[in-house]
Amino acid sequence: AKTFEVEKIREDFPILKREVNGYPLVYFDNAATAQTPKQVMDVIVDYYSNYNANIHRGVHSLSQEATDKYEQARIKIQKHFNAEKAHEIIFTSGTTHGINLVANGFSSMLKEGDEILVSAMEHHSNIVPWQMLCERTGAVLKVIPMDLNGELIYAEFEKLLNSRTKLVFLNHVSNALGTVNPIKNIIDKAHEYGAAVLIDGAQAAPHIKADVQELDVDFYVVSAHKMCGPTGVGVLYGKEEWLEKLPPYQGGGEMIATVSFEKTTYAGLPHKFEAGTPNICGGIAFGAAIDYMNEIGFDAIAKYEHELLEYATAKLKEIDGMQIYGEAPEKTSVISFNIEGLHPYDIGTLVDKMGIAVRTGHHCAQPIMDFFKIPGTVRASFSFYNTFHEIDLFIDAVKKAKMMLQ
Ligand SMILES: Cc1ncc(COP(=O)(O)O)c(CN[C@@H]2CONC2=O)c1O
Numbered sequence: 005a006k007t008f009e010v011e012k013i014r015e016d017f018p019i020l021k022r023e024v025n026g027y028p029l030v031y032f033d034n035a036a037t038a039q040t041p042k043q044v045m046d047v048i049v050d051y052y053s054n055y056n057a058n059i060h061r062g063v064h065s066l067s068q069e070a071t072d073k074y075e076q077a078r079i080k081i082q083k084h085f086n087a088e089k090a091h092e093i094i095f096t097s098g099t100t101h102g103i104n105l106v107a108n109g110f111s112s113m114l115k116e117g118d119e120i121l122v123s124a125m126e127h128h129s130n131i132v133p134w135q136m137l138c139e140r141t142g143a144v145l146k147v148i149p150m151d152l153n154g155e156l157i158y159a160e161f162e163k164l165l166n167s168r169t170k171l172v173f174l175n176h177v178s179n180a181l182g183t184v185n186p187i188k189n190i191i192d193k194a195h196e197y198g199a200a201v202l203i204d205g206a207q208a209a210p211h212i213k214a215d216v217q218e219l220d221v222d223f224y225v226v227s228a229h230k231m232c233g234p235t236g237v238g239v240l241y242g243k244e245e246w247l248e249k250l251p252p253y254q255g256g257g258e259m260i261a262t263v264s265f266e267k268t269t270y271a272g273l274p275h276k277f278e279a280g281t282p283n284i285c286g287g288i289a290f291g292a293a294i295d296y297m298n299e300i301g302f303d304a305i306a307k308y309e310h311e312l313l314e315y316a317t318a319k320l321k322e323i324d325g326m327q328i329y330g331e332a333p334e335k336t337s338v339i340s341f342n343i344e345g346l347h348p349y350d351i352g353t354l355v356d357k358m359g360i361a362v363r364t365g366h367h368c369a370q371p372i373m374d375f376f377k378i379p380g381t382v383r384a385s386f387s388f389y390n391t392f393h394e395i396d397l398f399i400d401a402v403k404k405a406k407m408m409l410q
Contacts, residue, residue: 008308013300013389016041020389027359030394030401035179035338035385036363037229038210040293044232047292051285059284060258060275074284077291078274084294085224086215087241091273094240094247095287099206100129102225102240103173105277106202107133109250114170116142121164121199123174124150124375125181128368130173130204148174150375154181154330162193169199176208176224180369180383181330182313182338184212191221200246206230206238210387211309211336213302222246228286233293237286240277247273254279305388309337312386312395319399323406329376340367340381343402346409348382354405360398 014020017039022029031039051073057066059074075090082090096102114120120134124147138145148161156174172194177184191201202223205214209226216224223246227238242250252259252270256279261269270276297305316339320326325344342348352364365380366373373380384398 008304008388010308010389010391014391016043016296017389018042024359024361025357028397030360030390030397032384032386032390032394032398033361033363034210034387034390035207035367035383037235038232038387039389040234041232041296043296044234044289044292047289048234048285051288056285058281070284073288074282077287080291080294081239084213084298085239085241086217088217089244092241092244092247094242094274094277095282096225096238096240097236097283098227098229098238099204099225100133102223102238103129103202103204104133105240105253106223106225106242106250107137108253110137110171111140112251113249114141114143117168118143118170119146119164119166119168120144120171120173121146121148121161121169121194123148123156123185125154125156125178125183125185125369125372126173126175127179127204127206128370129206130175130202131371134171134173143170147371150183152376153332154178154183154335155332156183156185156190158186158189161190165193165197165199167197169194169197171202172199173202173204175204175206176212176214177205177336177338178330178369178372179207179338180340180367180372180381181332182335182340182385183330183332184208184334184336187221188219191219195220207336207338210297211302211306216241228290228293231290231293232296233290234283234286237283237290239290244273247277250277252276252279256280258282300388306336308388309386312390312392313337313339315392316384316386316395316398319395320402323399323403325406329372329378329381337386338383339385340383342378342381343406346406348380350409351382351402351405354408355398355401358397358401358404360401362398 055069057070059071082093200222205226224241229235259279327342329340348364363383
């Protein structure tokens with residue numbers, strides 16, 4: 005099989021040549037945000053150098069060029085997720101914005117006693133907006149439990165479903181555990197009860213190419229910065245029938261058809277949900293990031309990252325007192341762990357002194373930490389531009405940190 009040309013790929017990421025505290029940077033915080041290749045940076049410079057203009061309004065050439073590029077990016081994203089229509093792709097500022105847009109939209113569609121289901125392994129962005137929705141409507145939030153392996157208990161999910169279930173929302177992949185959830189089964193089962201499903205794809209998007217038509221998902225949300233794109237831009241995919249039902253989320257320019265003090269009428273999709281001047285460059289760069297990742301190929305990326313995950317897991321397990329959280333048979337390249345008797349924060353701080361960037365804490369998933377009765381974890385997350393050698397440096401640094409702390 006073709007070897008994965010990681011050294012060649014690393015040339016695309018200038019930041020990987022950085023040193024931190026006198027050591028070569030080992031960037032293992034990809035679950036927080038991925039790095040940006042120069043191919044995406046070039047698009048950003050090109051935009052601001054050659055066709056920066058406001059979109060959809062001006063009749064001048066620059067505005068038309070910017071509009072065309074922005075709408076071409078929307079189509080690229082539509083094709084990537086295999087959405088049926090381009091106007092089912094709504095540009096947002098990221099996953100959090102997309103989830104809030106949908107949760108807000110359901111305010112007028114839920115009533116006292118309706119039930120909405122969340123999984124036990126959610127990021128706070130996919131918990132708090134729904135709690136706010138329950139406060140507004142009197143709907144009840146119920147939790148799909150997980151087991152000690154970091155997998156959802158499907159039988160419990162089925163038991164929770166009933167005629168009052170209106171919404172189910174969960175992540176495709178857990179950012180804290182790496183677990184890949186069986187979303188196709190969950191979507192089909194939820195639809196049997198007439199419930200809509202929102203999937204938080206933030207953590208899945210850099211590893212898995214979701215096909216929203218095959219999944220038959222109602223809403224799918226992602227952030228560009230997880231997929232080698234810029235921060236502050238993302239996408240909400242929504243089935244047309246659902247997006248037509250939801251009221252606008254923000255009022256302003258762009259999302260209107262006619263405005264008068266007597267009455268305002270709204271624009272159709274997608275502009276109904278795109279008030280104000282968008283992150284034009286971010287959207288165009290998001291399209292470039294998707295091209296970049298597809299150029300390498302998601303199958304090749306998934307295979308290589310899985311090899312990194314297997315290697316790192318085996319090496320970590322050689323360390324006495326190692327406790328890994330989340331060992332689902334299907335997981336992406338994220339490892340959350342603790343070492344018995346040590347605080348994750350201390351390990352993270354010490355390995356940073358040796359150039360290793362990992363995330364420590366609750367990873368915006370406090371319910372998961374409560375479930376495992378821990379203050380937090382050390383989370384190492386790998387991307388297709390990381391190497392086996394970097395894992396060796398990481399393992400050495402963890403061992404050194406352990407010695408220093410004991
Ligand atoms: C599963 C999941 N959902 C939602 C979000 C929120 O995305 P935005 O911040 O782009 O709106 C994140 C971000 N992951 C966080 C960000 O930092 N560390 C993490 O694991 C995530 O991993």
